[in-house]
Amino acid sequence: GQQLNQSPQSMFIQEGEDVSMNCTSSSIFNTWLWYKQEPGEGPVLLIALYKAGELTSNGRLTAQFGITRKDSFLNISASIPSDVGIYFCAGSGTASKLTFGTGTRLQVTL
Amino acid sequence: SAVISQKPSRDICQRGTSLTIQCQVDSQVTMMFWYRQQPGQSLTLIATANQGSEATYESGFVIDKFPISRPNLTFSTLTVSNMSPEDSSIYLCSVNTGGGWETQYFGPGTRLLVL
Numbered sequence: 001g002q003q004l005n006q007s008p009q010s011m012f013i014q015e016g017e018d019v020s021m022n023c024t025s026s027s028i029f030n031t032w033l034w035y036k037q038e039p040g041e042g043p044v045l046l047i048a049l050y051k052a053g054e055l056t057s058n059g060r061l062t063a064q065f066g067i068t069r070k071d072s073f074l075n076i077s078a079s080i081p082s083d084v085g086i087y088f089c090a091g092s093g094t095a096s097k098l099t100f101g102t103g104t105r106l107q108v109t110l
Numbered sequence: 111s112a113v114i115s116q117k118p119s120r121d122i123c124q125r126g127t128s129l130t131i132q133c134q135v136d137s138q139v140t141m142m143f144w145y146r147q148q149p150g151q152s153l154t155l156i157a158t159a160n161q162g163s164e165a166t167y168e169s170g171f172v173i174d175k176f177p178i179s180r181p182n183l184t185f186s187t188l189t190v191s192n193m194s195p196e197d198s199s200i201y202l203c204s205v206n207t208g209g210g211w212e213t214q215y216f217g218p219g220t221r222l223l224v225l
Contacts, residue, residue, distance in 0.1 A: 033211055042114070042202050042216025043153070088152065092211060097168075100152040
């Protein structure tokens with residue numbers, strides 16, 4: 001089936017640094033979503049993107065829907081300890097279901 | 111939004127046994143989903159369980175292994191049958207309250223370890 005490749009797989013950064021992660025697909029998606037999952041919890045939606053080229057922000061988070069519709073990226077500015085978690089991209093094509101990326105594990109050190 | 115609870119939150123089971131996972135939502139929803147998240151992996155959709163119809167299973171998942179019940183608009187169960195160590199995963203319930211992806215919510219998951 002479809003698979004979304006996310007990179008990097010994991011990141012160790014210092015508090016205050018900016019973070020960038022991306023997601024690529026072999027298929028075109030109509031919607032790109034970014035989720036955060038903390039230990040013991042389900043994923044929580046951070047940003048939803050619905051149009052190629054769209055750039056959307058949510059506080060310190062900014063995400064873009066790639067112009068080819070096969071990729072997306074997420075930036076986190078000025079990271080803080082509570083940003084720790086696993087970040088997943090997810091895409092939706094013509095079928096009404098989500099395909100999740102492989103995840104980026106973020107660790108923030110003081 | 112939707113508040114989703116799952117029972118049990120975690121369990122350790124012996125191979126060959128079955129476990130039924132419950133999902134309870136605080137509001138009536140039509141669309142309910144079950145996902146599997148294998149250790150360190152991404153989420154994979156097992157099936158869609160809409161009330162009033164049979165569950166629709168994704169490729170690689172079958173009803174005999176993962177029977178699902180959806181008796182009403184606030185509740186669903188997923189059974190993991192005849193378990194093997196490969197079934198060790200987090201099983202997540204998810205609902206969609208409005209039809210768009212921004213209205214999809216996930217439960218906290220059930221952590222299953224099969225010995």
